Amino acid sequence: MYKINENYLKLPGSYLFSTIAKKVSAYQQANPDARIIRLGIGDVTQPIAPAIIDAMHKAVDEMGKAESFHGYAPDLGYAFLRETIAKNDYIARGCDISADEIFVSDGAKSDSANIQEIFATDNKIAVCDPVYPVYVDSNVMAGRTGTYDAKTQVWSDVIYMPTVAENNFVPEFPKQNPDLIYICCPNNPTGTTLTKAQLQDWVDYANKIGAVILYDAAYEAYISEADVPHSIYECKGAKTCAIELRSFSKNAGFTGVRLGFAVVPKELKCGDVSLHSLWARRHGTKFNGAPYIVQRAGEAVYSEAGKAQLKEQVGYYMNNARVIKEGLRDAGYEVYGGVNAPYIWLKTPNEMTSWEFFDFLLERANVVGTPGSGFGPHGEGYFRLTAFGNYENTMEALERIRRNA
Numbered sequence: 001m002y003k004i005n006e007n008y009l010k011l012p013g014s015y016l017f018s019t020i021a022k023k024v025s026a027y028q029q030a031n032p033d034a035r036i037i038r039l040g041i042g043d044v045t046q047p048i049a050p051a052i053i054d055a056m057h058k059a060v061d062e063m064g065k066a067e068s069f070h071g072y073a074p075d076l077g078y079a080f081l082r083e084t085i086a087k088n089d090y091i092a093r094g095c096d097i098s099a100d101e102i103f104v105s106d107g108a109k110s111d112s113a114n115i116q117e118i119f120a121t122d123n124k125i126a127v128c129d130p131v132y133p134v135y136v137d138s139n140v141m142a143g144r145t146g147t148y149d150a151k152t153q154v155w156s157d158v159i160y161m162p163t164v165a166e167n168n169f170v171p172e173f174p175k176q177n178p179d180l181i182y183i184c185c186p187n188n189p190t191g192t193t194l195t196k197a198q199l200q201d202w203v204d205y206a207n208k209i210g211a212v213i214l215y216d217a218a219y220e221a222y223i224s225e226a227d228v229p230h231s232i233y234e235c236k237g238a239k240t241c242a243i244e245l246r247s248f249s250k251n252a253g254f255t256g257v258r259l260g261f262a263v264v265p266k267e268l269k270c271g272d273v274s275l276h277s278l279w280a281r282r283h284g285t286k287f288n289g290a291p292y293i294v295q296r297a298g299e300a301v302y303s304e305a306g307k308a309q310l311k312e313q314v315g316y317y318m319n320n321a322r323v324i325k326e327g328l329r330d331a332g333y334e335v336y337g338g339v340n341a342p343y344i345w346l347k348t349p350n351e352m353t354s355w356e357f358f359d360f361l362l363e364r365a366n367v368v369g370t371p372g373s374g375f376g377p378h379g380e381g382y383f384r385l386t387a388f389g390n391y392e393n394t395m396e397a398l399e400r401i402r403r404n405a
């Protein structure tokens with residue numbers, strides 16, 4: 001008789017987005033005339049930029065001719081893309097990362113969920129609280145997190161690092177030494193960042209205690225301030241302690257196209273074993289490469305035309321972020337994020353819980369956001385709005401909040 005992986009049974013139900021959908025649909029039914037504006041979505045809405053569409057069309061045509069057809073891609077990605085990434089994202093920023101340290105994938109969600117596989121089950125993970133849920137859940141599936149207390153929403157074997165207004169959303173070194181440290185910067189959900197000096201402290205700490213930092217830089221393209229690092233490899237010593245994960249989803253609208261990459265430096269070693277060789281082995285066995293058409297699309301992200309068009313697209317979302325942030329501030333709210341990320345993280349007024357504020361905003365302004373408590377215990381009392389909507393709706397949402405909430 002077979003047995004299942006019982007770790008899956010430990011996963012708490014993901015009620016966040018289904019509860020939101022239920023509440024919104026009940027409200028709409030009771031108030032058929034209400035025009036609800038959704039600022040809760042974590043998905044982009046702008047179409048793929050023309051320079052990228054052109055590259056995809058060209059690649060599609062190549063696939064239709066015997067002499068330019070492409071079958072299985074190389075497991076680790078085509079050289080044309082890996083070299084383009086190395087040159088633009090790393091060498092141009094003074095980071096000594098080479099094309100063969102870049103592993104092309106189908107996105108940062110898969111990479112951030114899969115990367116734990118190359119580490120021992122008894123490694124201790126540390127995560128920020130609130131957090132992108134994938135980091136914890138993938139470790140639950142692997143049996144690395146102990147037991148769950150539904151009341152406190154806490155796993156017994158996970159080290160939580162609260163990031164709240166009181167510590168400026170900068171995680172503090174935990175009392176107990178972790179083995180794997182997940183850092184997302186710019187952060188989802190808080191929209192906040194670490195300065196280069198703060199990230200350097202984490203790199204020094206990881207090197208000192210022998211931990212690996214799993215650095216999720218999915219929102220790198222939204223960075224506008226000079227002292228926020230675009231890559232962890234801008235910090236000295238990062239190549240011996242950090243893996244960086246990147247995505248084409250938020251900078252280029254590839255949420256439905258699927259492309260990302262991981263950087264595993266060759267100097268990153270556990271004794272004599274390089275993590276680069278382990279990840280290459282894992283990739284080779286479990287992944288048959290991102291599609292040729294999509295890798296050509298990824299290459300076009302770095303073309304002159306692609307860069308110009310994407311700068312405009314990111315600018316569009318960041319203008320929404322500014323409208324939200326300034327609008328809320330004018331209305332008397334305490335707001336964070338929104339400067340280097342498409343997320344605005346606000347403190348709920350009058351000691352409301354995150355869910356009380358959700359109902360309040362839905363009823364008063366017909367605006368939907370995401371309760372902070374859905375991202376972890378220290379998200380309680382906060383609320384996330386996203387800048388991924390269209391400008392007109394975003395303006396109207398803020399006007400309604402100013403008038404009514």
Ligand SMILES: *Cc1c(COP(=O)(O)O)cnc(C)c1O
Pocket residue numbers: 106107108109110112132184188216218246247248249250254255259260
């Ligand atoms: C959106 C997002 C990703 C990107 O995932 P893809 O699989 O590349 O679409 C990764 N990390 C965080 C924190 C995100 O919000």
